[in-house]
Amino acid sequence: MPEIVSDSPRTRVTRRLRRWLAGGIACSLVSFVFAPQALAAKVENLRLWTAPDHTRLVFDLDSAATAKIFSLDNPERLVIDLAGSDVANAAVSRKFEKLNLEGSAVKSIRTGHQGNDLRVVLDLTRKVNPKDFTLAPNAKYGNRLVVDLEFPGESAVENPIDPIEARIREQEQLAAKRKLKGEPVAAAPNIKASTHPKRDIIIAIDPGHGGEDPGASGPGGTKEKDVVLKIGKRLKRMFDAQPGFKAILTRNSDYYIPLRKRTEIAREQKADFFVSIHADAFNSPRPHGSSVFALSSRGATSETARWLAATENRADLIGGVDGNLSLNDKDEMLRGVLLDLTMTATLNDSLAAGSGVLANLGRMNTLHKRRVEQAGFVVLKSPDIPSLLVETGFISNPKEERSLNSAAYQEKLARSIFTGLENHFERNPPPSSLLAWRRDQARGGKGGEYRIKSGDTLSEVAQRHSVSVSALKRANDMSGNTLRVGQVLKIPRG
Numbered sequence: 471m472p473e474i475v476s477d478s479p480r481t482r483v484t485r486r487l488r489r490w491l492a493g494g495i496a497c498s499l500v501s502f503v504f505a506p507q508a509l510a511a512k513v514e515n516l517r518l519w520t521a522p523d524h525t526r527l528v529f530d531l532d533s534a535a536t537a538k539i540f541s542l543d544n545p546e547r548l549v550i551d552l553a554g555s556d557v558a559n560a561a562v563s564r565k566f567e568k569l570n571l572e573g574s575a576v577k578s579i580r581t582g583h584q585g586n587d588l589r590v591v592l593d594l595t596r597k598v599n600p601k602d603f604t605l606a607p608n609a610k611y612g613n614r615l616v617v618d619l620e621f622p623g624e625s626a627v628e629n630p631i632d633p634i635e636a637r638i639r640e641q642e643q644l645a646a647k648r649k650l651k652g653e654p655v656a657a658a659p660n661i662k663a664s665t666h667p668k669r670d671i672i673i674a675i676d677p678g679h680g681g682e683d684p685g686a687s688g689p690g691g692t693k694e695k696d697v698v699l700k701i702g703k704r705l706k707r708m709f710d711a712q713p714g715f716k717a718i719l720t721r722n723s724d725y726y727i728p729l730r731k732r733t734e735i736a737r738e739q740k741a742d743f744f745v746s747i748h749a750d751a752f753n754s755p756r757p758h759g760s761s762v763f764a765l766s767s768r769g770a771t772s773e774t775a776r777w778l779a780a781t782e783n784r785a786d787l788i789g790g791v792d793g794n795l796s797l798n799d800k801d802e803m804l805r806g807v808l809l810d811l812t813m814t815a816t817l818n819d820s821l822a823a824g825s826g827v828l829a830n831l832g833r834m835n836t837l838h839k840r841r842v843e844q845a846g847f848v849v850l851k852s853p854d855i856p857s858l859l860v861e862t863g864f865i866s867n868p869k870e871e872r873s874l875n876s877a878a879y880q881e882k883l884a885r886s887i888f889t890g891l892e893n894h895f896e897r898n899p900p901p902s903s904l905l906a907w908r909r910d911q912a913r914g915g916k917g918g919e920y921r922i923k924s925g926d927t928l929s930e931v932a933q934r935h936s937v938s939v940s941a942l943k944r945a946n947d948m949s950g951n952t953l954r955v956g957q958v959l960k961i962p963r964g
Contacts, residue, residue, distance in 0.1 A: 511535035511613070512558040513588065518569050518576075519681040519725035523624040525574040525598075526725060528682050529615040532558070537615050539602050546594040550602075550617060555588040557581060566590075575619055597622060611682070626727070626735050627718050667954075668904040670716040671895055673709050674736035676746040676849060677702035677719065681726030686751030688871035695724065697874045698747045701862060704884035705747070712892065714904035729848040736855055742900055743823065743891060744857040746849045749874055750838070751866040758870050759838035760831040760883075761861040764820040765851060766844035819856035822898075827858060827890030834882045835863065860887055902954065910958045922957040935961045 515530035529552070538551040557563050566579050577593040598619040605614040677699040679685035685694030702719055709717035718739050720732045727735070736744045750761065824842035831837065838861070850857045862883050863870040873879040899905035910921060920931060928951045932939045942948075945962040 510586075511552065511555040513552070513555060513562060514558045514612075515562065516566055516569065516579075517682060518571070518574060520572070520574040520723070521626065521721065521725040521727070522628045523621050523626045525576065525619040525621075526681060527617045527619070529617075530611065531555070531613040531615065534604065534606075534613050535615065537602060537604075537617075539600055539617065541598075541600065546597060548592040548594060548598065548600055548617075548619070550590040550592070551584055552588040552590070552615070554586050556583075557588065575621065592619075594619075610684075614682075616682075625738075626731070627720075627739060628722060630718075630739060667902045668714075668907045669902055670714060671743075671900060671903050671905065672739060672741045673715060673717045673891065674739060674741035674744040674855070675702045675705050675709075675717050675719050676732050676736075676744065677721055678746055678748040679726070680721050680724055683726050686749060686865050688751075688865040688874075689755065689868050690871055690875075692865060692871050692875055694749045694751070694865055697749050697865065697880070698862070699724070700877075701880050701884050702747050704881055705745075705887055708884060708888040712888075714908075715892070715895075732849050733852040733855070733857075737852065741855055742895075744849070744852060744855045745827075745887065745891070746847075746857070746859045747887075748859060748861050749863055749865040750861040752864060753866075755867050757838065758864050758867045759836040760828075760863055761838045761843060762824045762828040762831070763843045763845050763847060763850065763859040763861070764824050765817055765857065766846050767817070768846060813853050816853060816856050819898075820850070820858055823856060823891055823894040824858050826894050827860065827887055830886035830890045831860075831883070834886055838864070907956045910956050920959045920961055922953045922955055922959065924955050926953055927951075928953060931959060937962055 511534065512532045513529050514532055517528045517530070519526050535555050536553045538553070540549050541547070542549060557566075563581065566581060569579065571577065571579075575594055575596045575598055577595050580591040580593070582589045582591070599622055601618045601620065603616050605611070605616060607613055677695070679695035679698070681695075683695065685698070687693055699721070703722070706717040706719055709715040718735070718741070720735045721727050732746070733744065750757070821842055828837065828840075828842055832840070845859075847859050850859055863874055865871050865874060895903075895905055899909055920935065922931070928942065929939055931953075932942045935942075939951075941962050942959065943951075945960045
């Protein structure tokens with residue numbers, strides 16, 4: 471007979487507790503042994519894009535991973551350690567070696583291991599400011615690590631406008647803002663007329679998407695980012711070939727630019743107009759035709775609120791792009807009124823230009839909508855630059871996809887946009903532009919008008935026509951006494 475062991479309630483609890491603890495420790499040991507393997511991420515791809523002011527690397531991962539990034543010098547290197555990670559296979563390793571690094575500031579890419587971590591070493595040709603962030607999976611991509619190598623002191627645009635042209639714009643915009651506020655434009659009583667600058671009108675052309683953001687895709691595999699870049703380059707050539715105009719591209723190859731950065735580039739370049747080019751898509755192949763969008767009134771209102779709320783915008787330009795007008799010393803109501811006035815004027819200019827662009831697109835393609843539509847697109851929300859977004863066609867429509875791939879069709883689309891904007895500025899040329907000078911020249915010699923010559927002063931012109939200086943200024947809505955050669959003055963009756 472077996473020995474009888476006392477099995478009191480206390481003994482039973484103690485035994486169960488020991489079994490539970492033993493099992494828990496065993497589970498913990500199993501987790502400890504297998505955790506690194508379970509959490510290890512595999513690098514499935516590496517993509518690289520180079521812009522004028524930065525290079526972007528995107529690591530495609532099969533699961534989330536953390537990264538430690540640091541710089542080394544003598545020679546310049548950037549080290550990226552991906553915790554508990556590895557390259558998925560030999561094919562991915564070969565892709566690391568075959569990436570096109572031209573213009574990227576990266577001379578070569580090496581990989582190895584630091585303990586359980588994957589180490590990626592970028593041998594650099596110059597100093598960079600690295601920034602990194604991770605992205606969660608979306609409809610197109612899985613987990614990603616994004617590393618931006620920013621080039622200190624470089625512009626996002628390859629060929630920024632001439633600094634003298636930029637200064638001319640600043641002077642014009644400052645005068646316009648002072649007039650908007652009802653402030654006098656200071657000037658000496660008798661300032662000799664300076665030579666008319668005949669400046670170029672700057673058009674900022676924004677090919678949508680780019681880099682890791684392909685935009686919409688057609689049934690034949692055409693990517694929106696590629697088509698709109700080709701149209702944008704054609705449009706730039708047209709403006710650059712036309713006297714009185716100059717165009718800049720927000721991107722000139724396959725790289726991504728954040729939406730608000732696109733309008734910042736236009737502002738930095740003192741653009742007179744901003745046009746963003748896209749190719750529409752829908753979940754059905756049936757929709758077709760071109761569209762033109764301007765900012766909606768609701769979008770303008772919300773953007774006004776955003777600018778008022780954002781500290782960095784309070785010191786920015788209202789009614790121009792030179793940064794000389796600060797809102798910091800204005801009360802909330804005045805700031806709102808100034809912004810509303812500016813946004814209204816900008817929106818009206820956008821709608822007027824958009825009607826001309828839409829009319830020209832309608833001559834070479836069917837229109838999806840026969841009027842300029844309005845929406846709250848971020849790229850249209852610059853309070854000081856008239857802006858349009860042009861949907862050239864539906865890339866999701868097989869017929870339009872084929873057309874959008876045609877060089878001849880791209881040329882026609884670019885020509886339609888160019889003609890619409892050119893006609894708009896012929897009717898409404900900015901002050902001191904070549905187009906304004908030509909218009910003033912054409913008016914010379916008409917009764918009741920006088921075209922300013924070199925050396926003229928306001929008092930001399932008034933005396934010559936037997937009118938007072940104040941009457942002459944009232945007739946021409948002048949707040950100051952500055953004259954420009956070629957400027958046309960209305961002569962009031964004495």
